[in-house]
Amino acid sequence: MTVMQHTPSTSGALIDFSAHASSLEVRDFALRYGDKPALSNLTLRVPRHRVTAFIGPSGCGKSTLLRALNRLHDLNESVSREGSIHLEGQDIHAPEMMVAELRRRVGMVFQVPNPFPMSIYDNVAFGLRLQGRMPKRRVDDVVEWALRSAALWDEVKDRLRASAWSLSGGQQQRLVIARTLAVGPEVLLLDEPASALDPISSLKVEELIRNLKSTLTLVLVTHNMQQAARVSDYTAFLQDGELVEYGPTDTLFTNPRLARTENYITGRMA
């Protein structure tokens, strides 16, 4: 199978990685659930401080790949893997890499917002408190900063002690993003972050994603191709556990190189 991957050695419309340092690098990665291969021979680089979207049909492996990026498969004993994943040059499976630290550096937001059953303030402060004692004033500052970064501060500043469950779905999702931001991640993984939200809340989350990329690397999995086209800088199309085509979103959505990509993004029968 041909894989259209963009490398520094190629020019023109391809991704020029010499211009963007990679935040994450996946090398010859394969993953199996028992006997069933979920990802095979996957190599790609995720540019730093850009939004990269993984698209593909259900079961193509995009969420599996996303979860592999912060080792969420570790507890599943049926999962086996080959190859490696590197965060800023460090192998994430290396013995010295602590999983808790990895997940601090690579945060994850899921499809359904999962605020903890506590106040808005405590949700955001939760991760900070896990890291050890911190002066209350400092916690206050980080909570405010995280809520502002998640574009939620103005909506909740007068009710920080209210239950997180009193927020709307869209607000809860932004709260979860604030909770993740509070611990200072480098990468944010988003698994269908807006699919359970109404269109306006979805747009707010998309706007937030766009704003966050000035300081974070974002990786987004979505079924919504228009959403991938709207918010991402680069798009990777996966099918049957393989990377089919990977390139600048502008190119992929106007002039994909491969018929398989064209068929998927235009809704044609394979």
Place this chain on the structure above:
Amino acid sequence: MDITSDIHSQHISRQFNHELEELKTHLMAMGGLVEKQVQDAVNSLLDADSSLAERVVDNDRAVNDMQIKIDDECTRVLARRQPAASDLRLVLAVIRAASDLERIGDEASKIARNAIELIENDSGSRGFVEVRIISEHVRRMMRDSLTSFARFDTDLALQIVEEDQKVDSEYQSAMRSLMTFMMEDARSISPVLGIMWILRALERVGDHANNLAEYVVYLVKGLDIRHTNPDDLDEEVGDR
């Protein structure tokens, strides 16, 4: 990736297939009408048939209406389907092509209006040879550009781009010989100017046919060659 002319009928949504097919069908119908307008306008001059020329002027409204209808259909597809890749390129190419066809319609109307004046003033047949030669050339370009659009044929489209350069040089040469007529005989200035306007309109028709051909390359290959030097075209398009 090059696409083929049947690609827009392979969507899971048959309604979407139908909508895109309709766009192409309506564009071809508009192309057919515009082609006939140019032919009738030129024939009205060569056959001194002012009633035919008047019909061409009247029919321009039908051409304009077709452009509005196609634009409406394209707007609907963009709003409702948010097309991507070759579907998006088809919609954009159709919008642009309809605009060029409408302009060709305007040129046909200009030719017909000048023909009416020349016929009424009984201006003779000076310059008819040039009109005949250039009109045949640009009509062939128009026909080929519509065929290349219908068949997604980029080889034919690239030939049209080359042809346009030939039309441009035929036009320059005709202009020079008509200038000589005007210098030799001051009484010929007014009728020869009328012929010059007609030749100018025909040369513009060639330019619009050339544009249509460029849209075909964009549609099929996703390559915008609008401002590419004709000498570099084969290399640029061949690479893709």
